[in-house]
Amino acid sequence: MSRKGPDWLLGELPDLVSRGILTPDAADRLRSHYQDAGRPAARQLGLTVTAVFGSALIGLGIILVLAYNWEELSRTLRAAISFSILLIAQGAAGWVVFRSVPSRSWREGTACFWFLAVGSAMALIAQTYHIPGDPSRFLLTWMLLAVPLVYLMRAESAAALYLVGVTVLGGVESDAGEGPLLYWVMLAPVAPYLWSLLRRDRQSPGPVLLVWIGAVSLIFGFGFSISESWDHLHLAAYAGLFSVLYLMGRIWFGQAPRVWQGPLQCVGGLGIFVMAFGFSYGDAWQRLGRLGAKEWNWTDAMPGMVLIGTCLALSVILGWLSLLQGRPQRLLWGSFGAVAFLAHALMLALESTPVPVSLLNLYLLVAGVSVLVRGVRRERIGTVNLGMLILAALVGARFFDTDLGLMVRGIGFILLGAAFLSANAFLVRRFRGLRPLEDETGQTPGEGA
Amino acid sequence: MIQVKTLVFAAAVLCQLGVPAWMILDRESILRDGVRVKFRVEPLDPRDAVLGRHVRFKIPxxxxxxxxxxxxxxxxxxxxxxxxxxxxxxxxxxxxxxxxxxxxxxxxxxxxxxxxxxxxxxFDRYYLPEGVASEAGAGQKQALRSGMVEAHVTLRVHRGDGVIEGLYVREKPILDYLKARTGPNGEEGDMP
Known part of the structure; x- marks a missing residue:
């Protein structure tokens, strides 16, 4: 539990007692109940974080000490040291697993140390024998050997390291000109763990952090999967991905009390805004038009086509689920994939950029206004400000994008800024006293849509 | 009855120990049974000949x-x-x-x-003790960079696999060469 709610309530108690809403006795009981609310969870989180960082630092420190490559040590001795570090990590992990150690910080810290020990043992032996660098093979072996410890330790730190490792592996493979299959296949072993974790708990820091890492990893994964020569596919695929992430976030993390506890809608919403803003410029479309002259190659394009198809299908299903839940407003942001697809089709059909540019500008305008209106209706100043920010970005971009004179632009900015401040002051006055916790509802980008 | 958890743990431990053990046994068997083959190396990397912990080289x-x-x-x-x-x-x-x-x-x-x-x-790298590498000094690095010295690498080759046995500069193991060029207190000796 967060401290903000209880702290606010404790501050209100004297006023509630003085106004006769609560008896002093009831106020004391509430004070006693909420005095330490949230503190055990915060303390636990602090312990876990320090345990993970501590064990990671020790593990990395040992690697560096051994990497000194002591010339006095024989190959046998160096190998023995490498093994002993791994054995210590395995022994500690065995103690945690089989003695059912309840301490979460021990579990997370040990898992982190074990994970690093597996990689360091291989790396140090590779160094001892001057084995040529093959990062792809090294990472693949390391990750495969580390999969069981994610399940044995039930540790989010191990799963997080695994996701990072697989993403780096995907990047290494992509750099070497290999296909994206390995990246997607390697995500599969931890998928059941993530699924079971999220079914149990979607708001604790551990699972939320994993979803953040997973969402960012998917952004890279899409990049690995689409050949660089096919920028057309990048547009549709990323637009689809961000729409799917946004809708999934709204459906499964919609009740998140804090912004950071809604990773999918944050990544999806931010991605949609950045893409829509980028393609509201004519230059972005003209660049696509030039690249479109390349000869089509099905083999290169296939992974991207599969991803686009999957995203479109998922968007439809998630949009339908949103309608069933009575939340049609989600479709404005969730339909970005379809809007980008339509704009792209129009550009290819008409062979001109003004139409898709206008469509994207219109989309941002509608999105900004609807966020603003929704913020006003729900009396959420954060959402109102978000809507105004979207509109300000759009208007500001068009000011720089056009050939208007400096005087006109300057006056425009002054008027826009004044409107911003006036609206904010008006809303603060209107909301004051009505909703003391108005900004603590954790609304994320796009909520107003 | 043995629990699934125990079996998974045992399998994980054995695999994690097995992979590095196999790496060692494989390389040791090549070093023991392999034929020694020398390859001349190109002048060492012009930017980072000695990178602190390893020397980069290139076999043409x-x-x-x-x-x-x-x-x-x-x-x-x-x-x-x-x-x-x-x-x-x-x-x-x-x-x-x-x-x-x-x-x-x-x-x-x-x-x-x-x-x-x-x-x-x-094959493109040879690991050195960090101290020796850093004490080697700018003079030695310069000599290696400019290709002023002849260098070769020896491999042990067995059944299609190769393991680096040593890197030699002017027919001396690189460690001996670098140490000979560095005085007892780390000061540089004569240029080669």
């Missing part, structure tokens, strides 16, 4: 004539057949798709273009 690519011309340029895994001269330096003479039954050969990646196969060996 070898070109061999293929039995059959490749229709399109491609890169394949194959076996390069080695011939040794009197001083023990190796030279690729042919490329085979399957491991030869006799002789010295290395598993390599071959770039095929027409009748020409280009072999680039993957």
């Amino acid at each position: 690519a070898s070109e061999v004539t293929l039995d059959e011309a490749a229709e399109t340029p491609s890169q394949v895994r194959a076996y390069g057949v080695l011939e040794l001269d009197q001083k023990g330096f190796g030279r690729f003479t042919a490329v085979r798709d399957e491991p030869p039954e006799a002789g010295v050969y290395l598993g390599v990646r071959v770039r095929r273009e027409g009748k020409t196969g280009t072999i680039q060996l993957p």
